[in-house]
Amino acid sequence: MAPVMQKKKNPVQKDDIKKDFAEAINLALTSYKNQIKNNRKLRLIDIFAAMLVFIGIFQTAFVGIIQDNYPFNAFLAGFIICVGQFVLLMCLRLQLTHPFEGISKSKAFGEFVIASLILHFTCLHFIN
Amino acid sequence: MLGLRYIQLLLVLVCSILAAAKSAVGSRTLVVFDDRVDDLSTYSEFFNLLKDHEFDVTTLELSDKSTKINLFERDTRLYDHLILFPVKGKHYSKQLAAKKLIRFNEDGGNVLALTVPQVSSDPIHLYLNQLGIYPSPRTQSLHDLFQDSTDLLFSVEQLENEIVYSNSNEKQQDSFNFGESVSAALLDNREQIVPILQASKTSFTSGNKSREASWTDGSQGYVVAGFQNLKNARSTWIGSVQFLSNKHFKQNQDLINELISWTLQEKAVIKATEVNHRHSGDNQTSYDELPYKVTDNVTYTVSLTQWDGQKWVPYVSDDVQFELRQIDPYYRITMIPQGPSPQDPTSELYSTGSFKLPNRHGMFTFVTDYKRSGLSYVHEADVKAIRHLANDEYPRSYEISNAWVYLASIATVIISFIAFVLFFISTPASLSEGVSTEKKTN
């Protein structure tokens, strides 16, 4: 999953727990690396997701720095499109790694595209 | 010398014009009197003056009980002005009940009422009481500690209203004679009352019985008071009849003249001719074409005109104010006279100049509320809606520099999405690879 989420867990105090965490993270990372090593599509998804995370954080930082969220709708649109696209990507990723019954991979991709288009349209409308 | 002559000539001319002044509302005048109290021949000078003012005078004598007074026929008013000399008797109360007088006044008729201490004219008293003027009752008359003579004199300084009587050079008299028996009145606080002549500080009213408390003391009493109702009809009360008599006419002429002029609406009559407000700017679109929205720039104008006794002329003053109200005033702007109005040269155009509507939507009233004691009231109100900004009147995102960041990020996301989709489709071979690796890891 996304590296951001893992960062959140770092500031845990106790040593043994810390150790456990470190181990867990290591394990997860290695299996993650294994997962993407051979699958270019997954790698593609992850690159895109990382980019989205970066854009999202950048916008939040921008608001934090200028201390003003004046065109609030614009900020929301910009931020939510990142979050939304990221989440949709994750959905697609889950469906690609463990396909659900009744939904083939190509169908999942098609649905993903449709949902993304809806998302893009609303965000564009929101920022007008 | 020649200059002096000219001035004299001019004075004569002015006097003749003054004498020939006409009322702005009409000339039909009814004079009601009672033979038993007064003989009209003692007031011939006064009636001559009325004739000079081109009033069409009808007199009605009331001692005969069969006489009927018709102020109205059906619902049409028969007279424009009513002059009431003191009359006594119950018959009079019935014929000229206070309610009738109120109705006459409310319908726009002007009333000049006279009372004397000797006669209790109930309807007149009741009528005046309704206006907030309380003349002293029968038996009480005004005395002055510092005046020994039987006739009471009032100096020009005791006059209170500049508009009714302005003290200019042409007027020679410095005091007015009110004769022997004078009533004084208490006035209440109503804004419509126009106090005209105040009793002196050393005066008081007293009756025959010494135990009776005085009605007025010192300057709280008035001997002449005017009243203007909300429909601009005027009433004036004078606390003495001898004031008008031939005996004192010469001394009182100026004041009588001014009182008649004011009461019977020959002067101090103003009105608004044109009220307008529109968007500021070159094309000056009106509200109907383009309703106001918040923070629009708007100009408000009003034209005021004045009756000078002959014709309507521009009314010029520097204290005409405009108000923008929504229950409470939001703005109060003193308007600037712009000279005679282009549409109507007989009136003066006042303008607020361009001003910005408040940043608040709702129903606002555009008001000119010009009420000065002695002048006709001008109240012009117009309720208009000021709407909020429409959804497409806010600045667009691309007009706000901050939003460029977000716009750029959205653009990036969408472009990279398209790129992603293209890449995704163009790498079909690895799909099976991916599945196989999944199977392995599982």
Next chain:
Amino acid sequence: MSEIVEKIVVPDNAVTANEESKVTSGKYVSFIQSSLKTLIFIAIIVASISSRLFAVVRFESIIHEFDPWFNYRATQYLVNNSFKDFLNWFDERTWYPLGRVTGGTLYPGLMTTSAFIWHALRKIGLPVDIRNICVLFAPAFSAITAYVTYKLTCELKDQKAGLLAAAFIGIVPGYISRSVAGSYDNEAIAITLLMATFMFWIKGLKQGSILNSSFAALCYFYMVSAWGGYVFITNLIPFHVFCLILMGRYTAKIYVAYNTWFVIGTIASMQIPFVGFLPIKSNDHMAALGVFGLLQLVALGDFVKTKISEKKFKLIMWVSVILIMVIGVAGLFALTYLGLIAPWTGRFYSLWDTNYARIHIPIIASVSEHQPITWPAFFLDTHFLIWLFPAAVFLMFMDLKNEHVFIIVYSVLCSYFAGVMVRLMLTLTPVICISGAVALSKLFDIYLDFSPIFSTKTTGTKKSSFMTVLTRGLVSASFVYYLYLFVHHCTWVTQSAYSSPSVVLPSQNRDGSMAIIDDYREAYYWLRMNTDYDAKIASWWDYGYQIGGMADRTTLVDNNTWNNTHIAIVGKAMASPEEVSYELLKEHDVDYVLIIFGGVLGFGGDDINKFLWMIRIAEGIWPEEVKERDFFVNQGEFRVDSQASETMKKSLMYKMSYNGFADLFPNGQGQDRVRQQVITADDVENLDYFDEVFSSENWLVRIYKLKDLDVEGRDLSDVAEFERAKNTKRSSNKKPQIELRV
């Protein structure tokens, strides 16, 4: 009437027939099944529409009640102007002098839909009056609701249950109450959308399909645009997901379904001007956001879980969960404290504590829809489904799939809230229908199965099979009888209780024939014809929409109770002595005051009975000037007869209500038929500042005009006294008690 009843009976019999047809499975079974299904659907649609037409048949094609009048007016505006105008509509004819930014403070879904239908019909050459579309809007959508409910129930059990549920929702009074013809309200469309959202949600959840969840989000968006009750969905779906996570049922499907729904639904809902940034700021929406975040963590945890040992994972999980909860709660409090997110709204509190509203916000409590529900009302609205409902919830526990958890969560939450607020009964009704249908179809699955008759040899002795058949027959027969009763009940309730437009009141003549009391429209028409177009009418807010819609005059306050202070102004005017009221009303440029007085007719919902609310609301703003205590007599009673308190008798509302009332009666003893008290002419003081200009036929509506300011500048009470005095009155020799000039 009986014809309609029979039509309604059809679906139930048809369902049984359907099941029987299944039993005798033959060659053309599938064909017969599908054709029967179509037939049943047509029957259901006909039944649900026709039962809603009682209102039109019994009265006429008219918009009902209060809120629909506003919706109707807004729709007219939308039809006559462009959509952009509608969106930016500034309504200067309500809430004088504030005006209302109507376009930004309404849910446009309903009006947009009907305007769309109107335009579409015109395109195909059917120019229908917009009023008829509005009147028939709710019945039409109830048919769609029936179909959507069918689909939803299919997801839960099978088509049999689906058909039953569709039939139930078609005629259940709890839903009809808000969707009869003419009741052109947001709820009419909202319930359809509610069901559609849930249907897509469950589909999306079951399959993990992004597409279905997107549809759920779009339906949710439509719902947001149509009704304020969308908050219910906003909380129910996250709650469902939360329950599933707690039950350890997290799967990737949940992740897919919820995230898709949440992201698209949230950004889309913010497109509605009235909602705006609420989904980010209001606490009502925080649950959804929280679950969204939680789901990300759970997904991560799930990923990690597959990689490391279970024991370690548990430890890690607990530590993380506690940590995150602490941070989350602290963050929530901090944000609320800093004022970044909206404080908990009053309506929200009143959901939890029934007494909260009564104590703190009279305006909320004064709305009858916000009162707690009573037990009889449950039965009245749902009949025998109400006791099938718990059984159904129990059956849901028996096979506890994700979608069943949803129904359980839905029913538990909704039952509680419906107990607090009457209007939420509307959201409870669909779930009652669905679960009732599921329970009944389960029952029928077993008891309507008469196959033992045909296969006696295989199932054992003849006697036992006979007994089975008998018991099955008995149970089935009794339930079919219940169904019949249900239909009967629904018809009866619908036509007697829910078809009244409340604009016209039904009553009975002495000979028992039906008479219609049409005072409201009489009065509104009078206003329309006899008053200036710009006249401002003050009335209690209940009648604001109707005055706007029927009389087309400017009002001070209306049913969109957005400004408490403004409502309190009217309350204060009604509760104050007339000279105070006069000044207050003059300040607001009021020309007429309209009140509802039921004393002659015996109509209980009149303004005197609402008077206490006006006083309370006014007291909330001006505690010094209006005191509730003063309106009661010493014994704590609220009286209107000669023993009424002095403040009560002086109040404008009292004077206007009873002005001239006693004169109606021959002996001068007015009998108030609502409060059963006797009012004599002496009890009612003179009304000096107002002129009665109109009283409707049964005195239900009374309209008073504010007198003009006195031309002489006197107080109007003095004027009235002067007018009453005799002509021959002598002037007084007493010194007047006046404020002297200074």
